[in-house]
Amino acid sequence: MKKPIAGFSTLSKSEKIEWIATNYTQNPVQSKKILETYWNADSKLQQLHDEFIENTISNFYMPMGIAPNFLINDRLYAIPMAIEESSVVAAASKAAKFWGSRGGFKTEVLGTEKVGQVHFIFKGSYSKLESFFTKIKSTLISDAKHLTESMEKRGGGISQIELRDKSSDLQDYYQLHCTFETQDAMGANFINSCLEQFAATLKNEALNYSSFSEQEKQIEVVMSILSNYVPNCLIKAEVSCPIDQLNISKEISPKDFAEKMVRAVEIAKVEPYRAVTHNKGIMNGIDAVVLATGNDFRAIEAGAHAYAAKNGTYSSLTHAKIEGDIFHFWIEIPLALGTVGGLTKLHPLVKLNLEILQKPSAKDLMQIVAVAGLAQNFAAVSSLVTTGIQKGHMKMHLMNILNQHAATEQEKATLIEYFKTHTVTHRGVLNALENLRK
Numbered sequence: 001m002k003k004p005i006a007g008f009s010t011l012s013k014s015e016k017i018e019w020i021a022t023n024y025t026q027n028p029v030q031s032k033k034i035l036e037t038y039w040n041a042d043s044k045l046q047q048l049h050d051e052f053i054e055n056t057i058s059n060f061y062m063p064m065g066i067a068p069n070f071l072i073n074d075r076l077y078a079i080p081m082a083i084e085e086s087s088v089v090a091a092a093s094k095a096a097k098f099w100g101s102r103g104g105f106k107t108e109v110l111g112t113e114k115v116g117q118v119h120f121i122f123k124g125s126y127s128k129l130e131s132f133f134t135k136i137k138s139t140l141i142s143d144a145k146h147l148t149e150s151m152e153k154r155g156g157g158i159s160q161i162e163l164r165d166k167s168s169d170l171q172d173y174y175q176l177h178c179t180f181e182t183q184d185a186m187g188a189n190f191i192n193s194c195l196e197q198f199a200a201t202l203k204n205e206a207l208n209y210s211s212f213s214e215q216e217k218q219i220e221v222v223m224s225i226l227s228n229y230v231p232n233c234l235i236k237a238e239v240s241c242p243i244d245q246l247n248i249s250k251e252i253s254p255k256d257f258a259e260k261m262v263r264a265v266e267i268a269k270v271e272p273y274r275a276v277t278h279n280k281g282i283m284n285g286i287d288a289v290v291l292a293t294g295n296d297f298r299a300i301e302a303g304a305h306a307y308a309a310k311n312g313t314y315s316s317l318t319h320a321k322i323e324g325d326i327f328h329f330w331i332e333i334p335l336a337l338g339t340v341g342g343l344t345k346l347h348p349l350v351k352l353n354l355e356i357l358q359k360p361s362a363k364d365l366m367q368i369v370a371v372a373g374l375a376q377n378f379a380a381v382s383s384l385v386t387t388g389i390q391k392g393h394m395k396m397h398l399m400n401i402l403n404q405h406a407a408t409e410q411e412k413a414t415l416i417e418y419f420k421t422h423t424v425t426h427r428g429v430l431n432a433l434e435n436l437r438k
């Protein structure tokens with residue numbers, strides 16, 4: 001019978017390891033060894049990672065790969081990707097190479113507006129609340145000056161504060177709906193600090209507003225927090241080429257391929273079951289770059305899926321059309337990213353990855369990340385409408401199967417060669433390995 005522990009966070013790292021290994025694993029000696037194997041030999045670097053979070057006991061490795069040859073707005077990029085799924089980097093690289101010789105990717109930043117809200121309960125007359133808000137709006141901004149000054153110097157700051165009446169959705173519920181520009185920062189800390197200051201000003205000013213009744217003076221702030229839904233922090237990335245250049249394989253004509261791609265996207269637009277998987281493929285590319293550049297992939301995921309459902313039905317984030325004899329394929333996605341602050345200066349690999357990406361601004365990074373998503377989707381959907389996904393997936397998965405069964409380097413080389421002309425299945429690989437070992 002397991003017992004809860006008090007004060008776990010106050011234990012030393014080795015005490016924590018001892019406790020978890022002893023109480024939750026069958027072979028504590030072996031468990032401790034595994035955890036230690038993943039420690040960095042450089043104790044300073046290890047300490048840096050330990051201090052990113054609470055209760056660190058080890059590091060969890062994720063492979064980091066490079067997808068080279070991305071031509072974006074006529075500039076060449078090699079994109080770092082941190083991801084565990086075997087086929088993602090290969091698929092991105094393939095799409096990059098394909099589009100690199102067809103004009104490359106073109107992008108446009110459609111907006112960079114971030115959002116935050118103060119949610120509050122007000123019991124009283126809305127017209128009085130409106131007059132109150134008009135009166136205090138400039139104070140809301142001036143009270144936050146100590147927070148906004150340096151952001152303003154960089155060209156950002158508070159863009160707008162709006163009072164929103166949400167009382168038809170929830171009794172007595174109102175908001176300050178606020179928008180911000182945060183330049184190269186993702187801006188979460190800046191926005192949350194501003195919002196908490198707005199909330200304090202709102203409450204204080206209400207207490208002193210003589211036109212309010214005693215009840216109206218008691219504004220209840222429920223919470224102040226940024227929104228990860230940023231429909232106006234939007235990026236478009238596109239590829240296009242004459243249909244006859246879509247010579248993807250000998251098995252399918254360029255025209256059939258173009259039509260199938262458009263059809264597949266149309267299906268993802270109208271069928272949520274497909275749209276979710278279609279968008280998951282896009283996020284394979286997006287998350288990998290977001291993670292490699294030290295950004296918050298959960299925020300990006302949440303915002304992207306909300307955007308995919310913005311018209312009331314969950315739908316595709318990419319679009320495709322044939323216009324005349326030109327095939328167009330594009331993505332429109334909200335991406336709130338930062339290239340300063342957060343982990344960007346702290347995590348040595350994040351720093352290196354930003355250097356590999358030629359020190360992008362947040363806007364540049366939005367473009368690169370959107371392109372990675374579009375490339376990934378192009379690769380996935382083009383496999384789906386031609387050979388099927390398993391052929392490529394299983395080829396990439398071959399190494400995982402071989403490693404699972406402790407294949408030697410010699411066995412790996414032989415079987416990789418063999419499976420160039422044979423279909424990869426789990427059983428097939430095991431049989432081949434057994435034959436080889438006989």
Ligand code: MEV
Pocket residue numbers: 085277278279280281282284380381384389
């Ligand atoms: C797998 O990780 C991603 C795909 O399922 C995406 C898609 O179906 O478009 C291949």
